[in-house]
Amino acid sequence: MLKRLLAISAVALAATAPAHAADNNIFNGKTITYIVATAPGGGYDTYGRLTVRYMQKYLPGSRFVVKNVPGAGHIVGANTISAARPDGLTIGTFNTGLVYDQLLKRPGVRFDLNKMSWIGKASNDTRALVVSKKSPYKSFDEILNSKTPVKFAASGIGSAAYIETRILQDALHVPIQIVPGYDGNEAELAMLRNEVVAQIGTANSLEQFVNNGGGYFALTISETNDLPMVPKASQYAKDDRAKKLVALVSTLSHIGRLTVGPPGMPPAQLAALREALMASLKDPGFLAEAKKLDLPIVPASGAEVEALIKQILNQGTDTVAYLNHAAS
């Protein structure tokens, strides 16, 4: 259903957009700044640096420079990209979770993802629940039926993981006691210490912890095919609030490691960047390097990403109200 919706949206967008054959010489002699909304090192920076290396190849004469603009949970970087001149010479990447920040009208947000120029995405962001092997709970059903609140680790208040944990608590009525403040891999350490039982995060980043025997995937909140044997949250969504919130998280899961430009980018530049990105993400050399660095690649075009983002952001007021309630 979702794939059909995506396909229809992409076709509709392509049909309405002015036809521009991509001119890959359009950036000849130009320098493109690729903004990464994190400090150097880490997943976003790695994806970004690998991507631009190959985009350079498919945009002859161009030169890419990676600039790290960290701060405020990717908001500073996203604001910077949004405020850049829309001439195609400034693009970048940030956490997809900023969608929540826009929906919740978080202070400090000066971007409008609806208007940004979407170039594409490199991966999925499948959201999954990992439960510690040291806990007494052997399945999600046991957690759901627990008589006492179950301790979940989450990163900072307002982060995507925190909001999604609150969605489980509020919409699926899972008895959860959230313990925020666990950044990076601290939550895994907390699970090994038996301080907390579970956490929600990106399946890819939790995979090693699971493979090392620290925990198991108990639930996925996404409809992606990354964890086919794991129960899906949609099975537990009984009412309208739950269904809409789970659908929201699931749709977001299809967008990971995005590349985007400021609003109002000229169609010619946008088309060239989109084509270069897609070619990069399919390049055998890129895929080999990505495999070596253990970076999963599930590409999608800018048009598809744009359709998804518009679908997510144009939620009904009831969904936004549900989200506000969950995040409060």
Added chain:
Amino acid sequence: MHLDVALSTLVHLLTTPQLLFLMTIAVPMGIFFGSTPGLGGKLGLVLLIPIVFGMPALTGAVFLCAMHAVVHTGGSIPSILVGVPGDGPAAATVLDGYAMTKKGLAGRALGASFGASTVGGLLGAVFLGLSLSILEPMILMFSPAEFFLLALLGITFIAMLSGNNFLKGLISGFFGLMVAFIGLDPSTGDERYTFGQLFLWDGVSIIVSVLSMFAIPEMISLGVKGRSFDPAVAAAAAGKSEFVARAAAEPVSPPARPMKVKVSYAQIWEGMWDVVVHKWLVLRCALLVAAIGVIPGLGGDAAAWMAYGHTVQSSKNPETFGTGRVEGVIGAETGSCAKEAGSLLPTLFFGVPGSSGMAIMLGAFLMLGLQPGPTMLTEHLDIVWSLIWALAIANVICVIMLVAAAPWIAKLGSVKAGFLIPYVIVLALLGCYIYGGNWQNLVLIAVMGSIGYMFKRHDWPRAPFVIGVILGPIAEDSLLKSLALGGIGFFFRPISMVLVALIIGSIAFYIYRSRKPALNKAAAVKQDLGKPEVKHA
């Protein structure tokens, strides 16, 4: 201990020209970044990460580790010679190191610093290697309750580092805590003292805090002509009593800095010999800090100050620290360097950085394709040992380079104020801007630098402020987690009770000490000038 792997990786490092070359060029880079006020080792890592992207994992990791291993040693140079630290731990060296320079003991301070850094770094690497097999249970023993109590223990050092001005020290420390709490509330997400500014959501960086409290005030102070006068002479000239003359006068201060700093190899060796004389202090500080560095949650910056605090606490004359005690330099520098080895462990094995530098290093490891986790011990032990050896080898290369170049390095202390002041201020501003990419940090450092100058001008201790800034967030975060995880009962765990006892003992010891007659400062100064020293307990 996997002796076979340890030896084979050492041989591999020493016999692979590319790795040896990279370690050799990494060391002067690390010294450069550490010794340039405003830059610092973390910025060095940030700038080098794009360069190592694409390198083989071992090559890139060894290069970065070797660079990072020596930044604190490099940071001791401006701390001692001009009183300007590059980061939080280096500020501890300023307290006694710069005081030694003002007394004409720069060479001895440098020698003690180089020796202590090297030995501390080597001991940290040894500790790292020996504790590999007991690492996991050791790390898992500590919970947020223990992190909070360790942070509290560090905060009690505020009293010990206040010298004779306990109340001023307390206020300074609480001011530091107040600055540390600027940002988003970890329990509610509310903005605290951000004034609607996005750049303050992540709080005030330690770099800005340290430069504001030390670099800027020192440079302002240099620019303002210091006056020294004899109250008796002034009173006689004015026909007034000495008491009135003193009350009306500006504080008598020593010369802002020596006109000329000359360092000989003899002085350097004397300082390095001090490290041997105080070998038990060095061992205690190195083990303490390496152990703290291993436990993720407290942070390496805090560990270095804990070493300094322990040095002060274990001395028979704690009130003389800050006046130029070589033990102060030794403790601070041992702590600064030993912590990096310890903090490498949780970074590699759990993906949880043990220090702020390791937080950046972790990102670099991921970028190089190194996946931190238990498999590092089972499948990549060769890489682990290579990094341990890289830390050790880099420290050895560093001390050779620095001792050889010491007389020329010391000329930094003789640079005229007119040249030094703009140079340091520009670098400090540059460092603050580059580190966060926020121009607003420049405004912040100007405001806080003014406050820092007032502190210095009116003889308010600044070390407690740095402790407050470093330990405040750790204490708050750990306390909130502890209460959420187990309530107040969480603090009745065995290790927590031991730490509570340590805190109570530390405070009691301080109160007991402060009731003893003050030590004759001249006697303590004489000890530093070569007369038989009173050894630490």
